[in-house]
Amino acid sequence: MEIRENVPIGQLTTMRLGGEARYVISVKNLAELRQAYDFAHKKHLPVFALGSGANIIGRDSGFKGVIIKNEITGDVSQRNINDGEAEFTAPSGMILDDFIAHVSDLGFTGVEAMSKIPGTVGSAPVQNVGAYGQDISQVLQSVEVYDAKDDIVKTIAAEDCNFTYRHSIFNTDPKLAERYFILSITVKLQKANPQPPFYNSLQAYIDSHDIKEVTPAVVRRAVSEIRAQKLPDPDKVASAGSFFQNVYLSSPEEIAAAEEKGIPVWKGGKISGAWLMDQSGLKGKEFHGFKIWDSAPLVLANVSAKSFTDLELARQEIRAIVQEKFGYTLNQEPVELGDKNEVTER
Numbered sequence: 001m002e003i004r005e006n007v008p009i010g011q012l013t014t015m016r017l018g019g020e021a022r023y024v025i026s027v028k029n030l031a032e033l034r035q036a037y038d039f040a041h042k043k044h045l046p047v048f049a050l051g052s053g054a055n056i057i058g059r060d061s062g063f064k065g066v067i068i069k070n071e072i073t074g075d076v077s078q079r080n081i082n083d084g085e086a087e088f089t090a091p092s093g094m095i096l097d098d099f100i101a102h103v104s105d106l107g108f109t110g111v112e113a114m115s116k117i118p119g120t121v122g123s124a125p126v127q128n129v130g131a132y133g134q135d136i137s138q139v140l141q142s143v144e145v146y147d148a149k150d151d152i153v154k155t156i157a158a159e160d161c162n163f164t165y166r167h168s169i170f171n172t173d174p175k176l177a178e179r180y181f182i183l184s185i186t187v188k189l190q191k192a193n194p195q196p197p198f199y200n201s202l203q204a205y206i207d208s209h210d211i212k213e214v215t216p217a218v219v220r221r222a223v224s225e226i227r228a229q230k231l232p233d234p235d236k237v238a239s240a241g242s243f244f245q246n247v248y249l250s251s252p253e254e255i256a257a258a259e260e261k262g263i264p265v266w267k268g269g270k271i272s273g274a275w276l277m278d279q280s281g282l283k284g285k286e287f288h289g290f291k292i293w294d295s296a297p298l299v300l301a302n303v304s305a306k307s308f309t310d311l312e313l314a315r316q317e318i319r320a321i322v323q324e325k326f327g328y329t330l331n332q333e334p335v336e337l338g339d340k341n342e343v344t345e346r
């Protein structure tokens with residue numbers, strides 16, 4: 001178990017912002033994880049579970065607690081249910097894209113459209129990651145967690161995770177976020193080819209490449225290429241992926257009002273946040289060191305910002321522009337890490 005002190009949160013996250021974390025402990029197995037929680041509890045410090053930091057933004061105040069960095073890796077296990085179906089269990093510290101490559105190469109469908117989403121397997125259920133028509137809740141069977149409150153390992157069934165768009169029990173209840181550390185996930189996948197209808201850009205790729213048989217590996221390749229053209233590479237450009245979320249309308253009255261204003265509303269009452277940003281004239285514009293990515297306007301790329309305060313200013317100004325034009329407030333996707341109140345180490 002490696003303990004580091006006073007580590008800039010920017011070094012641990014793809015947005016590359018924020019003050020220092022008091023302690024960062026990397027854990028490779030359950031025994032080390034227990035020791036890390038024990039360390040934090042003895043010092044009366046809060047704990048934050050960290051995957052690869054692709055959905056986290058550090059506040060300037062830093063975090064006077066213990067970040068537990070997930071390095072719990074290992075093999076993927078496969079349990080065949082019948083000829084056409086299998087359950088796969090993957091360790092939480094594994095890179096999600098490596099897991100997707102593994103099952104897609106075996107000819108299993110269910111996760112291939114999520115190829116190249118940065119991050120670890122264990123973070124996937126937290127914000128119910130998704131892309132190109134698939135999300136993890138569609139295939140997840142269960143999540144194995146370490147429950148730090150009761151010092152036990154337990155299994156949480158998918159139906160108890162309360163999945164919605166970008167949400168689950170793991171990111172809506174702060175008490176559970178502090179208590180549960182995800183150890184592995186189990187998904188059920190079909191040995192079959194993905195079925196249409198596909199997302200427009202995916203269908204366009206299939207047509208333009210004259211692809212006759214759409215296998216999971218083909219979709220994986222297509223999505224990987226589309227994403228490489230559209231999204232900033234986290235190794236080269238600092239961002240947390242989509243900074244703003246799509247808007248979801250819940251009532252028929254709200255949907256009718258939006259359509260009357262000429263706003264396209266998709267299945268499930270979805271309004272594309274990228275469309276709202278585009279129509280507000282924001283594509284490519286820069287605010288306080290953050291650039292609104294031309295080909296994916298929900299992404300804020302940190303091109304020259306130095307602080308979380310810069311982000312707060314940019315966020316406020318962008319939201320005001322969209323609010324003024326359309327009357328919707330865009331919600332933020334990434335999680336903020338850092339102290340709002342003073343924490344005392346003992």
Ligand SMILES: Cc1cc2nc3c(=O)[nH]c(=O)nc-3n(C[C@H](O)[C@H](O)[C@H](O)COP(=O)(O)OP(=O)(O)OC[C@H]3O[C@@H](n4cnc5c(N)ncnc54)[C@H](O)[C@@H]3O)c2cc1C
Pocket residue numbers: 014048049050051052053054055056070092117118119120121122123124126127128129130131170171180181182183231232233234239240241242335
């Ligand atoms: C360029 C780019 C593109 C992206 N594209 C997409 C996309 O298409 N779709 C999408 O859904 N997301 C996307 N994202 C966001 C990001 O990839 C996902 O949120 C991913 O799940 C983050 O994984 P991570 O391991 O980096 O998690 P982190 O950012 O480290 O953590 C995210 C959250 O999960 C919690 N967490 C992490 N590990 C554990 C654990 N073991 N137990 C309990 N809680 C844990 C953290 O506390 C935090 O709340 C993108 C990000 C970037 C930078």
